Amino acid sequence: MSTFSFTLDATCRESWARAGTIQTPHGTIQTPIFMPVGTQASVKSVSPEELREAGAQIILANTYHLMLRPGSSLIAEFGGLHNFMHWDAPILTDSGGFQVFSLGHLRKLSEEGAAFKSHLDGSPHMLTPESVMRIEAELGADIVLPLDICAPYPSSARDAQEAMERTHRWAERALIAKEQHRPEQTLFGIVQGAFEPELRRQSARFIGNLPFAGLSIGGLSVGEPKAEMWDLLRYVTPELPEGKPRHLLGVGSPEDLVMGVSLGMDMFDCVLPTRVARHGGLFTHQGRVNIKASRFSTRQGPIEEGCDCYTCRNYSAAYVHHLARAEEQLYYRLGSIHNIRFMLRLAGEIRASIIAGTFPEFRDNFLVQYVPTSEKVREDQREKWKAARRYQ
Numbered sequence: 222m223s224t225f226s227f228t229l230d231a232t233c234r235e236s237w238a239r240a241g242t243i244q245t246p247h248g249t250i251q252t253p254i255f256m257p258v259g260t261q262a263s264v265k266s267v268s269p270e271e272l273r274e275a276g277a278q279i280i281l282a283n284t285y286h287l288m289l290r291p292g293s294s295l296i297a298e299f300g301g302l303h304n305f306m307h308w309d310a311p312i313l314t315d316s317g318g319f320q321v322f323s324l325g326h327l328r329k330l331s332e333e334g335a336a337f338k339s340h341l342d343g344s345p346h347m348l349t350p351e352s353v354m355r356i357e358a359e360l361g362a363d364i365v366l367p368l369d370i371c372a373p374y375p376s377s378a379r380d381a382q383e384a385m386e387r388t389h390r391w392a393e394r395a396l397i398a399k400e401q402h403r404p405e406q407t408l409f410g411i412v413q414g415a416f417e418p419e420l421r422r423q424s425a426r427f428i429g430n431l432p433f434a435g436l437s438i439g440g441l442s443v444g445e446p447k448a449e450m451w452d453l454l455r456y457v458t459p460e461l462p463e464g465k466p467r468h469l470l471g472v473g474s475p476e477d478l479v480m481g482v483s484l485g486m487d488m489f490d491c492v493l494p495t496r497v498a499r500h501g502g503l504f505t506h507q508g509r510v511n512i513k514a515s516r517f518s519t520r521q522g523p524i525e526e527g528c529d530c531y532t533c534r535n536y537s538a539a540y541v542h543h544l545a546r547a548e549e550q551l552y553y554r555l556g557s558i559h560n561i562r563f564m565l566r567l568a569g570e571i572r573a574s575i576i577a578g579t580f581p582e583f584r585d586n587f588l589v590q591y592v593p594t595s596e597k598v599r600e601d602q603r604e605k606w607k608a609a610r611r612y613q
């Protein structure tokens with residue numbers, strides 16, 4: 222039987238922020254929480270021991286990538302993802318839907334599911350709500366997500382509605398299939414509805430009323446201006462059941478974490494912190510800095526004063542700058558550890574402020590200090606990444 226539970230520890234009076242505790246078969250998660258992403262059953266360049274030391278309580282792995290390589294049945298032979306990758310804390314797997322829908326011309330949608338060709342070798346595959354539950358049962362994560370349809374940005378109202386209605390039908394099929402495969406896994410429902418406020422409300426009510434243990438908000442952060450994403454959450458959150466955890470899928474820059482919590486979200490995942498780290502972007506409370514910039518070349522102190530991460534405790538900014546400039550392997554590890562720890566420390570600070578009743582001040586101070594990367598820079602980066610490496 223499932224040992225999953227969610228309790229609310231504190232709620233903010235002036236915003237929708239909440240602090241909660243999630244119990245899973247592999248341990249406890251204190252929310253709000255950031256989940257580092259281990260696309261290929263590995264958070265790039267960081268070991269499970271280092272993740273634990275950085276305070277990671279749960280990680281996310283991608284079903285799409287793992288079903289293609291090494292294959293979910295092989296992972297099942299090793300007793301599931303936890304054993305295979307030597308991570309004994311909670312894991313969440315997504316459904317693969319988002320990656321399949323990014324394949325464009327390589328996939329074909331029907332009521333049955335999504336047929337697609339592997340980006341690795343062109344081999345044909347079919348994802349259905351039922352097959353995704355079987356694959357995720359083999360991967361063995363604590364929390365699993367059902368197959369959904371992520372409508373592109375922008376979408377017509379009609380396309381958005383069709384995608385949402387099919388997502389709802391697939392959600393009901395996934396609930397039945399999960400019971401047949403691995404009833405003890407915890408299944409979250411996914412709210413869709415693209416950028417139509419009324420559809421988002423409908424989807425939140427429909428998915429919220431099904432027997433899912435938590436809710437993931439999908440289809441956001443797909444290229445729209447941030448303001449639009451926050452506006453939609455203002456419609457969605459009031460429709461969601463209070464007593465279930467809420468996961469904002471694929472969202473996770475520092476300012477997103479603070480804003481998302483303020484708008485009632487509990488869980489966040491994103492490749493951004495590790496991806497920008499590999500490109501030299503490191504988080505500080507003043508904003509993202511480029512460690513390759515010459516101003517760091519002689520700095521004796523750490524990347525950020527007061528940071529308790531492994532990197533900042535042991536290395537000068539000048540050394541990290543040198544490694545990044547020289548493209549040394551060690552840089553990728555040290556930079557990623559700093560950004561992961563920054564996100565987890567931020568989640569911890571947010572949680573503490575909610576419990577202390579000071580979240581609104583914390584949020585406002587953080588947002589005044591933190592200079593976010595501009596919309597233009599973000600879009601340019603997104604395009605560059607897309608061109609360099611598809612399907613992640």
Ligand SMILES: [Zn+2]
Pocket residue numbers: 524525528529530531532533534559562
């Ligand atoms: Zn640090």
